[in-house]
Amino acid sequence: MTPNHEKFATLFNELYPKLCRFLECMLGERSSAQDIAQESFLQLYRFGTQRLPTEEARFWLFRVARNLALNELSKRQTRLKLLHLIPDPLRPEKPNPEAELEHAEQSNLLWDLLQSLPEHQRAILLLREQEELSYREIARLLDISESKVKVDIFRARGALREEWAQRQGAATNVEKHRRRNQV
Amino acid sequence: MNCEWTEKVSLLMDGELMLEEAAKASAHLAACETCQEAQADFLQLRELVQDYPAPGLFAQRRALASILGAESAPERLPLWKRRIAVPAPIFALLFGAVLMLGALIVASRFSSLPKPTSPLQNQPPRANVAEDGPRSMDFSAFDRGGRAVIYVVRQPPTSERKEKP
Numbered sequence: 001m002t003p004n005h006e007k008f009a010t011l012f013n014e015l016y017p018k019l020c021r022f023l024e025c026m027l028g029e030r031s032s033a034q035d036i037a038q039e040s041f042l043q044l045y046r047f048g049t050q051r052l053p054t055e056e057a058r059f060w061l062f063r064v065a066r067n068l069a070l071n072e073l074s075k076r077q078t079r080l081k082l083l084h085l086i087p088d089p090l091r092p093e094k095p096n097p098e099a100e101l102e103h104a105e106q107s108n109l110l111w112d113l114l115q116s117l118p119e120h121q122r123a124i125l126l127l128r129e130q131e132e133l134s135y136r137e138i139a140r141l142l143d144i145s146e147s148k149v150k151v152d153i154f155r156a157r158g159a160l161r162e163e164w165a166q167r168q169g170a171a172t173n174v175e176k177h178r179r180r181n182q183v
Numbered sequence: 184m185n186c187e188w189t190e191k192v193s194l195l196m197d198g199e200l201m202l203e204e205a206a207k208a209s210a211h212l213a214a215c216e217t218c219q220e221a222q223a224d225f226l227q228l229r230e231l232v233q234d235y236p237a238p239g240l241f242a243q244r245r246a247l248a249s250i251l252g253a254e255s256a257p258e259r260l261p262l263w264k265r266r267i268a269v270p271a272p273i274f275a276l277l278f279g280a281v282l283m284l285g286a287l288i289v290a291s292r293f294s295s296l297p298k299p300t301s302p303l304q305n306q307p308p309r310a311n312v313a314e315d316g317p318r319s320m321d322f323s324a325f326d327r328g329g330r331a332v333i334y335v336v337r338q339p340p341t342s343e344r345k346e347k348p
Contacts, residue, residue, distance in 0.1 A: 012247050017237035038246045110231050129232040135199050154193045161224045
């Protein structure tokens with residue numbers, strides 16, 4: 001392995017798991033997340049790892065990955081809109097069996113909770129909670145103001161808390177109903 | 184339900200308050216149940232987000248190999264851009280063969296054109312005037328060697344011409 005490859009491999013092994021985790025939570029899906037993570041690293045490789053110190057590379061990667069994730073989410077919304085235009089008999093029953101199976105296997109509460117947030121709030125919250133970036137670093141990475149970061153994090157936490165409470169409330173009601181039927 | 188201090192509690196969790204503000208927020212938190220419940224929920228959600236698993240090592244290694252492999256491989260040019268390397272002698276032979284073929288084609292085209300004909304071309308050479316008689320004037324008797332046969336025509340005297348009917 002050449003020295004350039006070694007440096008890149010070191011950076012990759014350190015940041016790939018974190019980037020994948022961030023993207024999976026952003027997209028709610030594993031395969032797209034891994035594709036985008038790979039594309040982000042490929043762009044970094046072509047840009048040249050020797051041009052950036054490690055911390056800058058981290059910022060660069062997350063910025064690129066987040067933009068690619070937003071593009072992917074936008075495409076999904078367009079596909080959904082187009083799907084709704086198709087008459088019911090012609091609409092495919094299972095558009096992506098693999099994604100459905102993946103979702104069924106995961107059945108992750110976190111994915112469901114995060115999908116209830118707008119994309120920008122989701123990204124900010126994930127960067128804060130998973131990557132432990134400061135508000136200033138998040139603002140720099142996303143090219144927004146620090147005050148916007150403060151407001152969005154608080155709103156995201158509040159929205160997640162409400163969503164979680166509703167789900168727990170629904171689960172509690174289901175449990176009560178089940179016990180009533182058993183009796 | 185949120186207290187007006189709940190946002191400060193959120194900032195306190197992230198260490199984004201100045202010392203003085205942090206002290207005030209901590210003091211309020213100790214006395215406010217609403218803020219305590221909010222903080223507990225926020226921390227539980229943080230744990231849920233942080234506990235999300237990273238991808239396995241197999242996927243990681245495969246991705247790295249894919250990136251380095253793709254970038255190390257020589258770029259494959261499209262067919263029309265590829266140079267076909269031909270050794271020089273073979274190229275010279277091919278070139279010579281093409282030239283010869285072209286020359287043959289041109290030569291065959293010229294040979295197939297109709298040749299200009301002459302009314303005299305297919306006629307046999309005439310015999311000498313000495314055999315035909317004194318009145319024949321036939322300039323077609325150029326021989327094949329291109330030599331002209333000179334005819335001498337002898338006219339009878341005037342008196343002899345008048346006597347004849």
